[in-house]
Amino acid sequence: MIERTEAKKIDRVKKIYLYLNCLFEFYAGITGATFILFLYSNHLDTMETNIIVAVSLITTFFVEIPTGALADYLGYVKTSILTGILLCITNIIFLFCNTIPLFVVAQISLGLASAFESGTLDAWVIENTSQKESEHIFIKKNKFISIIMIVAGFMGGIIADFCLKGIFLFALIASLLFVGLSVFIMPKLQGSFAREQKYSILDNVNGMKKIVIDSFHYCVKDKSIRNIILFNSVLTFAFSPVFVFWSPALHNFENVNYTLIGLAWVFMRAAMLVGNIVLEKWLHKSFLTLSAVSVACGLCIIGLAFFKKFWLLFLGILLFEFLLGLIYPLKETVLNVGIESENRATILSFNSLVASLFNYVSMILMGKLATIFTIEMTWISSGIALVIISTVILVPNIRKMA
Numbered sequence: 001m002i003e004r005t006e007a008k009k010i011d012r013v014k015k016i017y018l019y020l021n022c023l024f025e026f027y028a029g030i031t032g033a034t035f036i037l038f039l040y041s042n043h044l045d046t047m048e049t050n051i052i053v054a055v056s057l058i059t060t061f062f063v064e065i066p067t068g069a070l071a072d073y074l075g076y077v078k079t080s081i082l083t084g085i086l087l088c089i090t091n092i093i094f095l096f097c098n099t100i101p102l103f104v105v106a107q108i109s110l111g112l113a114s115a116f117e118s119g120t121l122d123a124w125v126i127e128n129t130s131q132k133e134s135e136h137i138f139i140k141k142n143k144f145i146s147i148i149m150i151v152a153g154f155m156g157g158i159i160a161d162f163c164l165k166g167i168f169l170f171a172l173i174a175s176l177l178f179v180g181l182s183v184f185i186m187p188k189l190q191g192s193f194a195r196e197q198k199y200s201i202l203d204n205v206n207g208m209k210k211i212v213i214d215s216f217h218y219c220v221k222d223k224s225i226r227n228i229i230l231f232n233s234v235l236t237f238a239f240s241p242v243f244v245f246w247s248p249a250l251h252n253f254e255n256v257n258y259t260l261i262g263l264a265w266v267f268m269r270a271a272m273l274v275g276n277i278v279l280e281k282w283l284h285k286s287f288l289t290l291s292a293v294s295v296a297c298g299l300c301i302i303g304l305a306f307f308k309k310f311w312l313l314f315l316g317i318l319l320f321e322f323l324l325g326l327i328y329p330l331k332e333t334v335l336n337v338g339i340e341s342e343n344r345a346t347i348l349s350f351n352s353l354v355a356s357l358f359n360y361v362s363m364i365l366m367g368k369l370a371t372i373f374t375i376e377m378t379w380i381s382s383g384i385a386l387v388i389i390s391t392v393i394l395v396p397n398i399r400k401m402a
Contacts, residue, residue, distance in 0.1 A: 157262015
């Protein structure tokens, strides 16, 4: 009887975990296709838009470890509640305000919410289930998130055609549901046991300094790892203008409404999934494959600038997403294979740091370039940079195989 009761409790823990993840990712799905267009509708130029988009990414990175410390200190239920409240603040600001300073505040709130959520729900489900069960639920989580992102993206397009700010109203409802589950359901499922260890914020700050220092020294000594990290950062730099400008470029065509943009988002997610499947079944996972696919991706980005018909540009963006489906797992695999096991955590953290910096620089630079010239110029510039860097890496690898 006790075992049956415990099994039911664990089953409820897993369900709440999946619901919370889906509710949190609902924001990214419903705003993914139209968020940039929302900022443009408030008379922001490309430079201002890129800065606002970058704020949440930079915030998340720099508070990742401190928020992890607070999660350990406060407990995962309280941290989950705080995550939902921050997400509510983000949606309320976007729903009712229209000034750049408040948009920045909203993005900071979103970045904090993402940092608090990162690891909190995973830690909670592990704490309240077995290790074996948590591994299965992580796989299931990714499937649920993919589904919710597609559904929410399509919803976002339809809602935006009626009222562009409406996407934040529905996202706010999801955020309130997130808070409700965290307040009323999570505490009932929380195990009554003490954690093995709690980390102070100072401990985590010192840990972050050690990560950066150790990673830097390791990368200086290991040329291959240094090259992989720099190349991954170049990829981030080159992809940024496509991520930011794809929806405005499609929306500029006549008779293209938000519903169609939302539908485009759905097909883009599907194209990336196809890329994942192709890589898993048929391609060799190596640095040579990564550089070769990156050359193709650079050429694709350049080509986007010259497609003057909606369907051609849309197909070009789908090809870009398909190639991303190959590149993302490849760059993770290549980096992980090259790292010595005792240095893995530090190098991955350093890789995230460098990539984030390249992403931020790209958003600022490409935003300014688009303001002075055109969106197409940003695609040409980033595509050429990617082709050149990828070719420089590809040629020596081919010679080694000859």
